[in-house]
Amino acid sequence: MSCIGITIYALNCCDFIYIFSYLQKIMLINKSVRKDKILVVDDIFENLLLLETVLESEGYEVSLNEDSKTGLSVVEDWRPDLILLDVMMPELDGYEFTRRIRNNTNLPYIPILLITAHGQSSLVEGLDAGADDFIRKPFDPEELHARVRSLLRLKHTIDERDQMANLREDFVSRFTHDLRTPLVAANRILKLMLEGMFFEVTSEASDVFKTMIGSNEDLLTMVNTLLEVYRHEAGSKSLKLSEFDIQELVREVSQELKHLAEEKGLAMNLEISANNHSLDSIIVGDRIELRRVVTNIIGNAIKFTETGYVNVNLNLNPDIVTIEIQDSGAGISLQEQARLFERFRSGKHQGSGSGLGLYLSRCIIEAHQGSIGVTSEPEQGSKFSINLPRLKAEKIQENLRK
Structure with missing residues (x-):
């Protein structure tokens, strides 16, 4: 393994835990101290004054608004930490106000506390609209303070979680970029050395250079995979959906990897089947990402099979497409199967990544x-x-947003 490879492997899980813990402490230290902002929307001015007096006694920054439509604009501009909202208001009632806040994807999570004098049916409608809690009129100031504190704790917890997720994504992105740069540069130099650009290369030195290049390429693949994993976990990975031929993709990958199977003396077969001969093989998806998956699964089957075969079967159905990769390898125990698709859970095969x-x-x-x-x-x-599943692009995107 190259010196760069040794250095990267030395950065183990404990190092990552320490770094993230340190970043979290820095984030908390640098977090500006400010008052929690509360927006109160009620069409009765006397109610606004009462709520303002109760809330400001606890040190909150309070904004009052008698008009619910104007209140929506205030939410966009002021970004309160909590909204206290009367249910019965002219033009735009509390239910519709809540629904519009929840449907606005540009807003962060803002807890909503409904203030109501109505029966259980109105509470059900409000909670279904997206409100987080309610309090009845006339309210007890102590109960109001308790509910406000509870919702603000929830708001702070979610905000801190999101900040840490963004910080982690930014850290991983920068970190993997800084790892890729020296790996790519080192491989270029090693390949020039292997080609004899600087000195005559003996057969022994050639083997050493090839091993170093292979190690660096494995590490580069691992770094790229790590970045993709964190993008998916952070919800920042966007699929580039389009119609494409899944049969063509499977054939393409199988053909590209067939020489690896042949080098090991493995038989590799591809079979296409359809329940209905009139079915086409066009599906909607991210072709590049799905190609990554098919390449990984077939590549693993070849890698961990010493003798026998690797068979690839594509089965086309009206509602679903199934790709099966079967091998004659050593097999996987039930215990390993249970955690095989978990993060950082490699198998027990020799050479597992x-x-x-x-x-x-x-x-x-x-x-x-x-x-x-x-x-x-x-x-x-x-x-x-x-x-x-054979889904339209709009359906996939809708499910991703959920």
Whole structure:
């Protein structure tokens, strides 16, 4: 392994935990101290004055608004930490106000406390609209303070979680970029050395250079995979959906990897089947991401199979497309199968990687509203199954937003 590879491997999980803990402390220290902002919307001015007096006694920054439509604009501009909202108001009642806040994807999460004098039916409608809590008129100031404190704790917890997620994503993005740069540069130099650009290369030195290049390329793949995993986990990974031919993709990947199987003396077969001969093989998805999954699963089957075969089957159905990759390898125990698609859970095979490839494959398939699984027995080979529903792009995007 190259010096760069040794350095990167030395950065273990404990290092990551320490770094993230340190970043979290820095974030909390640098967090500006400010008053919590509360927007109160009620069409009765006397109610506004009463709520202002009660809330300001606890040190909150309070904004009052008698008009619910104007209140929506205040939410956009002022971004309160909590909204106290009367249910019965002219023009725009509390239910519709709440629905518009919840449907506005440009806003962060803002808890909403409904103030009502009506019966249970109105509470149900308000909670269904997206409100977080309610209090009845006439209210007890102590009860109001307790409910406000509870919702503000929820708001702070969610905000801190989101800040840490953004911080982690930014850190991983920068970190992986800083790792990729020296790896790519080192490989360029090593390849020039292998080609004899600087000195005559002996057969022994050639083997050493090839090993170093291979190690760096493995690390580069791991770094890229790590970045993709964190993008999926942070919800910042956007699928580039389009119509494409899944049969063409599976054939393409199988053909590209066939020479690897042949080098190991493995038979590799591809079979296409359809329940209805008139079915086409056009589906909607992110072709690049799905190609990554198919390449990973077939590549693993070849890598961990020493003798026998690797069979790829594409089954086309009206509502779903299934890709099965079956091998005659060593098989996987039930205990390993239970955690195979978890993050950093590599198998016990010799040569198993970082444990990110299958986890990333699961993330990609689930983002397409599909599923991926394995059936296997020790010494009986394994069969990985990828199920992709035939969905329209709009449906996939809608599910992703959820």
